Amino acid sequence: MNALSMMVGSGAVMGVGIALLIRQFSPSPAPRLDAALRRLNPPPPRVGQEFTPRPPTWEEVWGRWLADRLPGRLPRTDLQLVNMTVERFVYSKALLTLVGLLFPSLIALAWALIGLTAPWFVPAAAGIALGAVLWFVPDYSLRQQAAAAREEFAHALAAYVELVALRLASNAGPTQALHDAAGVGSGWPLVRLREALLRSRLEKIPPWDALEDLGRELALPHLPDFADVMRRSSNDGAAVYEPLRARARAASIQLLAQQAAAANAASEKMTAPGALMAALVMFAIAFPAALNILAL
Numbered sequence: 001m002n003a004l005s006m007m008v009g010s011g012a013v014m015g016v017g018i019a020l021l022i023r024q025f026s027p028s029p030a031p032r033l034d035a036a037l038r039r040l041n042p043p044p045p046r047v048g049q050e051f052t053p054r055p056p057t058w059e060e061v062w063g064r065w066l067a068d069r070l071p072g073r074l075p076r077t078d079l080q081l082v083n084m085t086v087e088r089f090v091y092s093k094a095l096l097t098l099v100g101l102l103f104p105s106l107i108a109l110a111w112a113l114i115g116l117t118a119p120w121f122v123p124a125a126a127g128i129a130l131g132a133v134l135w136f137v138p139d140y141s142l143r144q145q146a147a148a149a150r151e152e153f154a155h156a157l158a159a160y161v162e163l164v165a166l167r168l169a170s171n172a173g174p175t176q177a178l179h180d181a182a183g184v185g186s187g188w189p190l191v192r193l194r195e196a197l198l199r200s201r202l203e204k205i206p207p208w209d210a211l212e213d214l215g216r217e218l219a220l221p222h223l224p225d226f227a228d229v230m231r232r233s234s235n236d237g238a239a240v241y242e243p244l245r246a247r248a249r250a251a252s253i254q255l256l257a258q259q260a261a262a263a264n265a266a267s268e269k270m271t272a273p274g275a276l277m278a279a280l281v282m283f284a285i286a287f288p289a290a291l292n293i294l295a296l
Contacts, residue, residue: 063087156189
């Protein structure tokens with residue numbers, strides 16, 4: 001009876017496995033066209049139908065709760081620049097801190113299971129120190145991302161100013177030149193510029209005011225100065241082709257100088273590992289000879 005049960009069970013498992021293999025490698029049937037079109041283009045909500053918002057995730061719930069109770073100021077300018085929510089930033093800080101607090105205790109528990117013991121204050125102190133370090137890791141990462149984003153925006157703004165100057169040279173108005181130049185590229189800096197210009201059109205405000213607000217809101221370099229030049233060209237009717245070209249050229253030279261300085265700093269940092277490696281090689285070569293001399 002036991003042998004028969006084992007044979008039946010083995011046959012059933014083998015049959016299920018063969019069926020799964022056949023289903024995996026068999027071509028899937030073509031989907032229904034009406035269902036596929038309905039998923040791609042969902043019908044609009046009917047009149048009177050209530051809109052059901054997406055339920056918040058655990059990250060958003062806990063991040064909002066922590067952000068409301070967290071002392072100090074949050075880097076909202078940098079968060080807006082890199083398109084990161086406050087809830088996600090605070091949640092990542094709290095999660096990393098919790099990992100830092102618990103990790104030494106888990107290591108101590110693993111040591112205790114194999115017979116190695118340590119005083120209780122050692123994992124506690126290590127956890128506090130590691131948690132404090134990991135608490136500031138998201139801030140450091142955010143500052144690095146924001147600095148890289150501002151540098152990228154400065155490069156894009158230099159090209160944008162050149163395009164605006166060319167459109168002004170072709171007898172286009174200041175507002176039209178701003179809109180036409182912003183519609184050329186598809187990078188995120190030009191997307192931000194297009195959003196600011198669209199907001200100015202919807203709110204019936206001058207486009208240079210919207211650009212100046214964007215530059216001050218996100219602490220973007222050179223954008224408020226460019227907006228001021230465009231404002232003066234609109235109010236006074238001044239020719240700004242040459243000033244714009246000069247500003248774009250000066251911004252490009254400054255960015256190239258910053259990149260050259262960063263490259264030189266990176267090259268200098270590489271000399272220390274090379275010198276250390278050379279010292280280790282010399283020590284490895286001289287150590288046996290020194291031992292022989294001392295043995296004599």
